Amino acid sequence: MAKPNTRPYSRYGLEAAELLGLLIHDARTERGLTVAEAAERAGISRGLVHRIENGEMGCSIGAVFELAAIVGVPLFEPEPSILTRHLAAARSKLTLLPKKVRKSTKAVKDDF
Numbered sequence: 001m002a003k004p005n006t007r008p009y010s011r012y013g014l015e016a017a018e019l020l021g022l023l024i025h026d027a028r029t030e031r032g033l034t035v036a037e038a039a040e041r042a043g044i045s046r047g048l049v050h051r052i053e054n055g056e057m058g059c060s061i062g063a064v065f066e067l068a069a070i071v072g073v074p075l076f077e078p079e080p081s082i083l084t085r086h087l088a089a090a091r092s093k094l095t096l097l098p099k100k101v102r103k104s105t106k107a108v109k110d111d112f
Contacts, residue, residue, distance in 0.1 A: 009057050018055030020064065020073070025053040027071035042067045 028038050039046045044063050052059050052067055068075055076083050 007057075014055070014057065017057050020068070021053045021055035023073045024064075024068055024071055027068075027073050028053075031071055033071065038067060038070060041070050 028035075033041075035046050035049050039049045042049070042063065044067070048059060048063055049067065052064050065075060076086070
């Protein structure tokens, strides 16, 4: 059962989620995949597929991105190598920040 929506969302965010859901639904039906087949391939429930396709905001972004990738909806760039280059550029930009701002890469010893 989905959690009740108690958080207010912007109109832009709601419309973006609805549009992405519709794109995923259209791509799934064009590929001839049933909800059950798409859910199985993504490793999620059929109910979550329905919620994603309905544009509900409480869905896990990982599940939405995985389902979009499975049905062939491009999220950023149609060419995967372009996405990889953008990601590398963003990561290199973060290395320019002072160490204080960056995430720590040291392993935390929590075995007391």
